Amino acid sequence: MTLFSFFFLLFLLCLHALAVSPAPAGRGSDQLALLSFKSTIAPPRGLLASWNTSTHHCSWPGVACGRRHPDRVVSLRMASFNLSGRISPFLGNLSFLRELHLGDNHLAGQIPPELGHLARLRLLSLRVNSLQGSIPVHGSWRMHQPHHA
Ligand SMILES: *[C@@H]1O[C@H](CO)[C@@H](O)[C@H](O)[C@H]1NC(C)=O
Numbered sequence: 001m002t003l004f005s006f007f008f009l010l011f012l013l014c015l016h017a018l019a020v021s022p023a024p025a026g027r028g029s030d031q032l033a034l035l036s037f038k039s040t041i042a043p044p045r046g047l048l049a050s051w052n053t054s055t056h057h058c059s060w061p062g063v064a065c066g067r068r069h070p071d072r073v074v075s076l077r078m079a080s081f082n083l084s085g086r087i088s089p090f091l092g093n094l095s096f097l098r099e100l101h102l103g104d105n106h107l108a109g110q111i112p113p114e115l116g117h118l119a120r121l122r123l124l125s126l127r128v129n130s131l132q133g134s135i136p137v138h139g140s141w142r143m144h145q146p147h148h149a
């Protein structure tokens with residue numbers, strides 16, 4: 001092996017290591033997004049009161065995480081949780097989210113356009129709230145939104 005090919009191989013190995021290293025802040029950013037969501041709910045009581053860092057965020061009421069990515073939130077089922085306040089734009093950072101159920105609450109304000117970043121989202125329920133604005137549509141879930149004109 002020439003010196004050049006040795007360094008070329010080393011270079012390829014480094015590229016590979018970079019490519020397969022896990023995305024940083026996976027757990028951190030999902031937990032941060034959930035805590036931000038809690039902070040815009042006014043005031044958090046009942047089930048949301050147990051959303052605190054004394055337990056892993058995947059065990060918080062309404063939160064379910066993935067099997068293959070155990071720190072990543074895949075569904076938020078919080079219909080009829082008696083939530084009031086606003087929806088935090090940080091929810092748009094839950095990039096593994098597939099289901100978001102926030103129906104039958106008292107949420108108000110704008111639907112954050114950041115929800116449109118949720119490329120994996122398949123189910124979104126915001127029914128019976130006092131929200132304004134339109135449901136942001138991501139290419140892959142347009143067809144799953146019956147209310148989208
Ligand atoms: C944190 O959550 C636990 C339940 O998971 C609850 O028992 C505890 O009171 C909560 N702590 C605070 C400060 O709300």
Ligand SMILES: *[C@@H]1O[C@H](CO)[C@@H](O)[C@H](O)[C@H]1NC(C)=O
Nearest residue numbers: 042043046081082083084106
């Ligand atoms: C729902 O929340 C409101 C205030 O946000 C509170 O007054 C009421 O007691 C709550 N109801 C239940 C069933 O927790």
Ligand SMILES: *[C@@H]1O[C@H](CO)[C@@H](O)[C@H](O)[C@H]1NC(C)=O
Nearest residue numbers: 029032033089090092093114
């Ligand atoms: C998450 O989203 C918010 C608002 O959309 C943004 O300010 C923040 O930098 C994002 N990233 C992380 C890692 O929380």
